[in-house]
Amino acid sequence: MEAKFGSTGRLPAAFLTPGSSSFMDFLSEHAPEQLPGRRQLPPVQGAIEAPHGTTIVAAGFPGGVVLAGDRRATMGNMIAQRDIEKVFPADEYSAVGIAGTAGLAVEMVKLFQLELEHFEKVEGAQLSLEGKANRLSTMIRSNLGMAMQGLAVVPLFVGYDVDREKGRIFSYDVTGGRSEELGFAAVGSGSVFARGALKKLYREELTEQQAATVTVQALYDAADDDSATGGPDIARRIYPVVTVITEEGFKRLTEAEVSEIARAIHEGRLQHPNGPQAPVL
Amino acid sequence: MSTPFYVSPQQAMADRAEYARKGIARGRSVVVLQFTEGILFVAENPSRALHKVSEIYDRIAFAAVGKYNEFENLRIGGVRYADLRGFTYHRNDVTARGLANVYAQTLGTIFSSGAEKPYEVELIVAEVGEAPEDDQIYRLPHDGSIVDEHGSVAVGGNSDRIGSHLDQRHRDDMSLAEALQLAVEALGRDSTGGERSLTADQLEVAVLDRSRPQQRKFKRILGRQLSRLLEAEAGSTASASAADDADADDEGTAGAAASDSGGAAAEGASKSSGKARPGAKGKKPATGSKEADGGSAEESEDDDKA
Numbered sequence: 036m037e038a039k040f041g042s043t044g045r046l047p048a049a050f051l052t053p054g055s056s057s058f059m060d061f062l063s064e065h066a067p068e069q070l071p072g073r074r075q076l077p078p079v080q081g082a083i084e085a086p087h088g089t090t091i092v093a094a095g096f097p098g099g100v101v102l103a104g105d106r107r108a109t110m111g112n113m114i115a116q117r118d119i120e121k122v123f124p125a126d127e128y129s130a131v132g133i134a135g136t137a138g139l140a141v142e143m144v145k146l147f148q149l150e151l152e153h154f155e156k157v158e159g160a161q162l163s164l165e166g167k168a169n170r171l172s173t174m175i176r177s178n179l180g181m182a183m184q185g186l187a188v189v190p191l192f193v194g195y196d197v198d199r200e201k202g203r204i205f206s207y208d209v210t211g212g213r214s215e216e217l218g219f220a221a222v223g224s225g226s227v228f229a230r231g232a233l234k235k236l237y238r239e240e241l242t243e244q245q246a247a248t249v250t251v252q253a254l255y256d257a258a259d260d261d262s263a264t265g266g267p268d269i270a271r272r273i274y275p276v277v278t279v280i281t282e283e284g285f286k287r288l289t290e291a292e293v294s295e296i297a298r299a300i301h302e303g304r305l306q307h308p309n310g311p312q313a314p315v316l
Numbered sequence: 317m318s319t320p321f322y323v324s325p326q327q328a329m330a331d332r333a334e335y336a337r338k339g340i341a342r343g344r345s346v347v348v349l350q351f352t353e354g355i356l357f358v359a360e361n362p363s364r365a366l367h368k369v370s371e372i373y374d375r376i377a378f379a380a381v382g383k384y385n386e387f388e389n390l391r392i393g394g395v396r397y398a399d400l401r402g403f404t405y406h407r408n409d410v411t412a413r414g415l416a417n418v419y420a421q422t423l424g425t426i427f428s429s430g431a432e433k434p435y436e437v438e439l440i441v442a443e444v445g446e447a448p449e450d451d452q453i454y455r456l457p458h459d460g461s462i463v464d465e466h467g468s469v470a471v472g473g474n475s476d477r478i479g480s481h482l483d484q485r486h487r488d489d490m491s492l493a494e495a496l497q498l499a500v501e502a503l504g505r506d507s508t509g510g511e512r513s514l515t516a517d518q519l520e521v522a523v524l525d526r527s528r529p530q531q532r533k534f535k536r537i538l539g540r541q542l543s544r545l546l547e548a549e550a551g552s553t554a555s556a557s558a559a560d561d562a563d564a565d566d567e568g569t570a571g572a573a574a575s576d577s578g579g580a581a582a583e584g585a586s587k588s589s590g591k592a593r594p595g596a597k598g599k600k601p602a603t604g605s606k607e608a609d610g611g612s613a614e615e616s617e618d619d620d621k622a
Contacts, residue, residue, distance in 0.1 A: 044421035050393035051422075058403075061396055069404065149403055152532075156371050156395050 058153035059146070059174075071142055072177025082185045086115035088140060090225035090257045090264040091122065091132035091191045093204045094237055095218055096246040099281035100193045100202030103250035104132045105225070105258060106273050107265030117265065122276040124285045126151040129167055129194030130278050134223030136186040143174055143188055150174075164196040168205045168213055176211030191222045195280045202280060219249075225257030225264035232256035235313040247277050247288060251296050252310060267297035332427060332434045336458035339436025340382045345472030346440065347502055348379055348465075349486055350451055351495035354444045354525040354533065358499035361520040369522045371534035373398040373410045375444050377524050381472035382437035382458075390419060390439065407531070412443030416454040416462055424460020434458055438471040444524035444533050448488065470502065478502045493548045496521065500546070516543045 049065040062070050086108040093102045108116040115137075122132040123144045131147060133140035150170055155161050162170070171192055178188055192205040204216040219237045221229040232253040241249060251267070254275050258266030267274050274293040279286050288296075304310060346359040346368055357379050359368040368387075369379045372394050380387035397418055398410045419439055427434045439456040455463040455471060468482040481502045490498065500519065504512045521537040528535065537545065 043425050044418065045425045046390075046393045046397060046418055046422045050396045051389050053389060053392070058396075058399055062400070062403075065396075066400065146403070149399055153395065153399050156399075157392055159365075159367060159370070 056154045056157040057170075058150050059170075061153075070177070071139065071146065072174070072180075074181070076181060076184050076186075079184065084110055085186065086110050086119075086137040087263070088119060088121045088134050088137045088223065090221065090223035090229055090254060090261070091134055092221040092226075092229045092233065092250045092253045092257075093132070093191055093193050093216070093219060094233060094241070094246045094250050094253075095202045095204060096241040096243055097239070098202070099195055099243060099279060100204060101243070101246045101250050101277065101279050102130045102132050102191065102193045103247070103254060103275050103277040105254050105265045105275050106268070107263065108137050109263045112262075114265075117268065117271065118273050120276050122278055123148070124278070124287075125167065125192070125194070126155070126161065127284045128161070128197060128280060129164065129192065130280055130285055131171065131190050131192050132222075133188060133190045134226075135188040136181075139178065139181065139186055140188045140190070143178065143190075147171055147174060161197075163198065164194045164203060167194065168192055171205075172207065172211045172213045174211075175207055175209070179210060182209040189222050191220055193280060195282060195284075197282075200282070221253065221257075223264070225254075225261035228260045229253040229257040229264075232310070236311065243279055243281070247279065247292075248296050248300070250277060251275055251293070251300055255300055255304070256310060267294075267301065269298065269301060328430075329428070333459060336427070336434045336436050340438050340458065340471075341473050343381045343472050345470055345474055345478055345503060346379045346381050347468065347470045347478060347482060347499045348440050348442055348453060349468035349482060349490075349495050349499060350448060350453070350466075350488060351490045351492050352448065352488075353492065353527050354523050355442050355451055355453065356492065356495045356499060357440075357442075357520075357522045357524075358496065358503060359520040360503050360514060360518055362518050367520060369520055371522075371532065372415065372441070373402065374407060374531050375524060375533050376410065376412050376415060377442055377522065377534050379440040379442070379471075380437055383435070386435045387437040387439065390422070390435075390437065393422070394419065394441075412441050412452045412454060416441045416456060419456050420460045420462045422460075423456060423458060427459045440465075440469060440471060442524060444526050446526065474505065474507050477505050477507060481505055492523065493545050496545050516546055 047065070049061070055061060059070065067073055087110065088108050089105055091102070091104040093100060102122055104121040106118050106120070107114060108119040119137060121134070122130060125131045125148055131144055133144060147170065151162060151167060171190060175188060175190070187209045189209060190207055194203060196203050204220050205213055206216050206220045206222060207213050218239065219233040221233060233249065236249045236252055254264065255266055257264040272290070272294065274290060274297045277288040277293050279288065344360040346357065348355060348357050357369040357377060359379065361368050366384060368381065369377065370391055372378045376398065378391055378394055380391065394415055398415060402410045419441065423435055426432050435458055438458060440453065441456065442453045443451065445451050453465040453469060455465050455469050457463070467488065468486040470478040470482060482498065485498055500514050504514055506512065519542070521542055523535055523537060524533045525535055526533060
C-alpha cells in the first residue's frame with residue numbers, strides 16, 4: 036500500500052476522486068490484488084484440504100431475528116477447530132453467519148463489514164437492508180471460481196429492517212443467488228437436520244428467549260446426526276454463538292446466557308434423547 | 317514584445333497563503349476540546365446535511381473549516397486511507413498521527429505546486445486514547461504544516477478570539493456539559509467583540525467518547541440529548557450537569573455513528589469502564605443523520621463556505 040503513495044507521500048488521486056461510496060469499488064481501482072475475488076487458484080488435483088465451517092441457523096420472532104452457529108470446523112474427517120466462531124455482526128442492525136471454507140469466509144466477512152462501515156461513514160447514512168443483502172450477493176459471486184474448486188462460502192444474512200420494523204432473513208447459494216426466507220433458515224452440512232427440527236419447533240409468535248432456544252435445539256439436532264456439526268460442549272464450556280438483532284441493534288448472548296439454554300436442553304434430552312415432540316396431528 | 321513578470325518565490329507563496337487564509341476566514345468556526353471522557357467537537361453549522369465534523373475510524377474524527385468541496389474530498393480520502401490501512405494490517409494500526417501526516421503531505425504538495433490553487437481549508441484530526449493523556453489533537457493549516465495541540469483548539473473565521481477565550485477558561489477535568497458550555501460561549505464571540513448566543517439548531521456537536529462500549533467511539537449529539545445538555549448548562553450547578561451527563565451517555569442516539577459491535581462490543585466492554593452494558597446502544601438512527609445522504613447535499617450554504 037505504501038508503495039502506491041509515490042515519492043510525495045500525498046494521497047494518490049484515487050483517494051480524492053469523488054464518486055463511489057463502496058470500499059470494494061475503491062479497492063478494485065487502487066489495490067485490486069487485495070480483492071478476494073481476483074485470486075486465481077493454480078490447477079490442483081482433487082479436493083483442497085482446508086477447514087470448513089458447518090451449521091448456521093436463523094429464526095425470526097416478532098420484533099427481531101436470532102442467528103446462531105455451532106463452533107466446529109472440520110477438515111475431512113478431522114475436527115480442525117472446536118471453538119471457531121462463524122457468526123459475526125455485519126453492522127449495528129445486521130449479522131452474518133457463514134458455512135464453508137473458513138479462511139475465505141472470515142476474509143469475506145471482514146470485507147463485508149468494512150464495506151458497510153465505509154458506506155456509512157462516507158454517506159452519513161446506513162445502506163438499506165436489501166442493499167446490504169445485495170452487496171453480500173456480489174461478494175459471493177466473485178468467489179465463484181474458488182467455489183467451483185471446492186472452496187465455497189455460503190452465508191446466512193439476517194438483519195432488522197428499520198424501515199419495515201421487522202427482522203428479515205436472507206439465504207444464498209454458491210452462485211450468489213439470494214432468497215428471502217420466511218420464519219427460519221439453515222445452511223451448512225447439518226442444515227438438513229437443523230431445518231427438520233426448526234420445522235417442528237418454530238412458531239410465529241415465539242419470544243426472543245424462545246427463538247434463541249429453538250435455534251440451539253436445532254443445532255443440537257444437527258450435531259446429533261451430522262458429524263461435522265458440534266453440539267454444546269459442556270465439559271469444555273464451548274457453546275454455540277447466539278446473536279439477536281432487534282430494534283435496539285445487534286447483541287450477542289453472553290456465555291452465561293447460552294450455557295443456561297444449552298444446559299436446559301441437555302437436561303431435557305436426558306429424558307427425551309430426541310428432544311421435544313410435536314403433536315402428531 | 318511583452319516581458320514576463322518576475323515574481324519572487326517569497327511573494328508567490330505569500331500571495332497563495334493570503335488567498336487561502338482569506339477563504340478560511342470567511343467561514344464559521346469549529347472548536348475542539350478535551351473533556352474527562354474524551355474529545356468534544358462543536359461547530360457552528362446550521363446545515364443538518366453538510367457536516368463539518370465526521371468520523372474517520374474507530375477512535376479518530378475529523379473536523380474542518382473552509383471550502384466544503386475541498387475538505388469533503390479530503391475527508392473521503394481520509395476514510396479510504398484509514399479503511400484500507402485497517403484492512404491491510406489491523407484496526408489498531410490506523411493512527412491519527414499517520415493520517416495527519418498524509419493530510420499534511422497532501423495539503424503541502426498542493427500548496428506549493430504552481431499548477432493547483434491552494435486548498436482553502438484548515439483541518440483538525442483527533443484521536444481519543446484509553447486515557448486522557450493519550451488523546452491526540454492535530455491542527456493542519458492550509459500550507460501542510462502540522463500543529464500538535466493540547467486541551468483546546470479553534471479553527472475558522474474568528475479563531476484567534478475564540479481560541480484565546482478557550483485557552484483562558486479550559487480545564488482538563490471538565491465534564492461534557494461544562495466543555496460544551498465553554499465551546500458554545502466561545503463560538504458566540506464576534507470579531508468585533510460582541511457576543512451572540514447560539515441555539516441547538518445552529519450547532520453541530522459530536523464526541524469521541526472513550527467510555528463508549530462499542531469499538532467505534534465517535535458519536536453525534538443530536539436532538540433531545542443536545543438540548544438537554546445545553547439546558548443543563550444554563551442552570552449549571554456542577555452536580556446537576558454531571559448527573560445529566562451520565563444520563564445522556566446512556567441514551568446514546570448514535571445515528572451515523574451506530575455500528576459494528578458484537579465481538580467488538582464485548583471486547584470494548586471488558587476494556588472500558590462502560591456505563592452501558594455491551595449490547596445496549598442507540599435506538600434508531602436519528603433523523604438528523606438520515607437526512608444526510610448525498611441527495612440533500614445540495615442544500616445551499618452561503619458562498620460555499622461552511
